[in-house]
Amino acid sequence: MKLIGENLNIMSKKYGAALKARDAQPLQELALEQAKAGMDWIDLNIGPAGKTGEELMTWLVPKIEEVVDIPLALDTSNVKAIAAGLKACKKNRPLINSIMVRPERMDALLPLAKEHDAEFVGLLWGPEGMPRDENERGALCAELVYRATDEFGISAERIYIDPIQTPVNVQQIQIMSVLEFMKMFADIAPGCRSTIGLSNVSNGPPDHLRPILNQVMVIILKRHGLYSAIVDCYDTRLHAIARGELPQIEALVHKVEDGEQIDMKALSDEERKYVKTAKVILGQTLYSDSWLEV
Amino acid sequence: MTFQPSKQVYSGKIREVTLGAGSKAVTIGGKTVYSFHSFEGAMPNPPRIAMEVWDKDPSSEWPEAAKAPFSDVLGDPAAWARKCVGEYGAEILVIQTKSADPNGDNRPAGEVADVVKKIVDAVDVPVIVWGVANHDKDVEVMRLVTEKCSGRRIGVSPVEEGDYKQIGAACLGYKQVVFASSPIDVNLAKQLNILLGNLGVSTDDLIIDPTTGGLGYGLEYTHSVMERIEQAALTQEDDKLQQPIIANVANETWKCKEANLSDADAPELGDAAKRAVLMEAITAVDLLVAGADLVVMRHPEAVNLVRSYISKMM
Numbered sequence: 001m002k003l004i005g006e007n008l009n010i011m012s013k014k015y016g017a018a019l020k021a022r023d024a025q026p027l028q029e030l031a032l033e034q035a036k037a038g039m040d041w042i043d044l045n046i047g048p049a050g051k052t053g054e055e056l057m058t059w060l061v062p063k064i065e066e067v068v069d070i071p072l073a074l075d076t077s078n079v080k081a082i083a084a085g086l087k088a089c090k091k092n093r094p095l096i097n098s099i100m101v102r103p104e105r106m107d108a109l110l111p112l113a114k115e116h117d118a119e120f121v122g123l124l125w126g127p128e129g130m131p132r133d134e135n136e137r138g139a140l141c142a143e144l145v146y147r148a149t150d151e152f153g154i155s156a157e158r159i160y161i162d163p164i165q166t167p168v169n170v171q172q173i174q175i176m177s178v179l180e181f182m183k184m185f186a187d188i189a190p191g192c193r194s195t196i197g198l199s200n201v202s203n204g205p206p207d208h209l210r211p212i213l214n215q216v217m218v219i220i221l222k223r224h225g226l227y228s229a230i231v232d233c234y235d236t237r238l239h240a241i242a243r244g245e246l247p248q249i250e251a252l253v254h255k256v257e258d259g260e261q262i263d264m265k266a267l268s269d270e271e272r273k274y275v276k277t278a279k280v281i282l283g284q285t286l287y288s289d290s291w292l293e294v
Numbered sequence: 295m296t297f298q299p300s301k302q303v304y305s306g307k308i309r310e311v312t313l314g315a316g317s318k319a320v321t322i323g324g325k326t327v328y329s330f331h332s333f334e335g336a337m338p339n340p341p342r343i344a345m346e347v348w349d350k351d352p353s354s355e356w357p358e359a360a361k362a363p364f365s366d367v368l369g370d371p372a373a374w375a376r377k378c379v380g381e382y383g384a385e386i387l388v389i390q391t392k393s394a395d396p397n398g399d400n401r402p403a404g405e406v407a408d409v410v411k412k413i414v415d416a417v418d419v420p421v422i423v424w425g426v427a428n429h430d431k432d433v434e435v436m437r438l439v440t441e442k443c444s445g446r447r448i449g450v451s452p453v454e455e456g457d458y459k460q461i462g463a464a465c466l467g468y469k470q471v472v473f474a475s476s477p478i479d480v481n482l483a484k485q486l487n488i489l490l491g492n493l494g495v496s497t498d499d500l501i502i503d504p505t506t507g508g509l510g511y512g513l514e515y516t517h518s519v520m521e522r523i524e525q526a527a528l529t530q531e532d533d534k535l536q537q538p539i540i541a542n543v544a545n546e547t548w549k550c551k552e553a554n555l556s557d558a559d560a561p562e563l564g565d566a567a568k569r570a571v572l573m574e575a576i577t578a579v580d581l582l583v584a585g586a587d588l589v590v591m592r593h594p595e596a597v598n599l600v601r602s603y604i605s606k607m608m
Contacts, residue, residue: 169481286526286535288485294534 156191314420
């Protein structure tokens with residue numbers, strides 16, 4: 001599975017301040033760390049960035065390309081900033097993150113993707129907001145892929161569909177809908193790839209418990225064919241799982257998903273945590289902040 | 295081929311919790327099936343209705359329809375309590391400590407507790423004391439109330455994440471029953487039960503208050519959350535949610551706009567008294583179907599409607 005490092009983000013205290021101050025050093029250090037962690041893209045999340053977005057992206061892209069040779073994901077809702085970033089990327093093919101399935105977003109951004117032969121994340125967020133189930137996800141996906149490929153002649157392999165990760169503590173049922181969508185994905189959008197904002201699964205639960213939720217979620221999504229994920233570049237265990245280096249843990253989570261009987265007493269403490277976490281993500285146990293203790 | 299009705303598979307049981315002491319004590323919970331699904335298993339205790347008494351005269355806040363049945367006792371909470379039990383057959387009472395509200399009368403905790411004690415002493419049925427959902431004030435009041443009512447096994451509500459340590463400890467100390475209250479969210483309901491368990495509150499002394507939305511004001515959210523709690527408890531063996539549930543219907547129904555519009559205000563909505571009574575009754579029935587084991591109600595006619603519904607369903 002390919003990984004997109006999410007940490008360069010305007011919401012981060014450290015990197016947000018560096019972006020505002022145009023202080024390249026911490027941002028370049030982070031880029032080097034992401035390279036060391038083996039990220040396949042570095043996400044540049046500058047937020048909506050208002051009037052300064054264009055200038056900020058024009059400044060940021062070369063600063064990052066100066067220190068690493070990794071493709072960049074241009075993460076902003078600001079169309080001008082995306083256009084500026086696409087122009088500024090010299091080393092690798094950029095990834096637009098993202099294009100929603102809303103007419104005004106597609107009209108503005110699909111031509112840019114075509115013009116620069118860029119890749120893009122197609123976020124399944126429609127005119128009425130988040131899809132309610134897998135069928136609405138399917139309909140949005142089909143609409144976006146049709147417009148990109150048939151209307152603009154963009155090739156399917158440039159498209160990364162994001163079915164939207166929701167937090168386990170408020171919208172567990174939507175996780176099941178994403179998994180159902182993934183079963184249909186190859187038929188709905190042949191040749192397209194997929195990605196997801198993985199860390200949102202643990203948005204809300206206590207900070208120190210976020211990694212295990214992210215790790216189990218990636219195991220489940222990986223089994224459903226997810227091609228890539230936007231992840232925390234510091235969670236090395238997550239990266240190892242995504243690269244298939246912890247097959248026993250994956251097998252254990254698959255057993256939970258398949259409803260197999262699991263002898264909890266025969267497991268190590270750590271294995272039990274993975275089983276309990278898989279159960280809350282899959283809705284077999286109701287989530288609570290103390291899910292690992294009960 | 296003969297028709298085969300689908301059958302729900304159950305694997306859990308709601309625990310029984312007893313409120314009150316002596317011959318009038320009432321036990322709720324105990325079911326092994328969804329409410330009223332007696333064709334699938336056991337529902338040993340019928341759902342119960344608790345009638346509401348305020349610790350202050352509510353005349354300025356209540357519509358005529360609500361005041362009429364209690365017009366002779368609204369200024370005397372103990373007499374009001376006796377009337378609910380003697381005349382309207384209440385098996386359980388809820389005392390609303392409205393006078394304690396820091397945004398209202400802000401009566402000192404000591405005085406509030408004294409009035410509560412008088413009401414509790416005036417009746418022999420179980421009593422639940424309901425706070426104002428202000429953590430600091432509720433802690434102050436409930437510390438005194440739990441002590442003064444020692445031996446009566448009263449219920450204390452709401453016990454929330456922000457005050458469960460203090461109020462939970464007071465209930466533990468004086469052997470009262472905790473009503474764990476969370477804001478219409480099944481995950482938070484579970485978490486609070488876990489925290490109360492860690493504090494030492496026994497599952498024999500724990501009832502869930504998932505927070506009630508009245509008809510037209512979020513009833514469907516409460517309904518779904520109650521259903522989800524019941525599903526987890528009865529079909530997913532969720533040990534932490536196998537507790538009886540209360541729905542605070544009276545307060546939520548009677549404060550909404552449509553229950554307070556007079557005939558002159560809204561002739562298109564029909565008879566004001568009948569409308570409000572039916573709103574209260576339908577909210578209660580809806581939540582009983584969703585899984586409530588105990589509903590708090592105000593109007594005797596609405597109480598009678600719901601009582602008759604329960605007896606027909608059992």
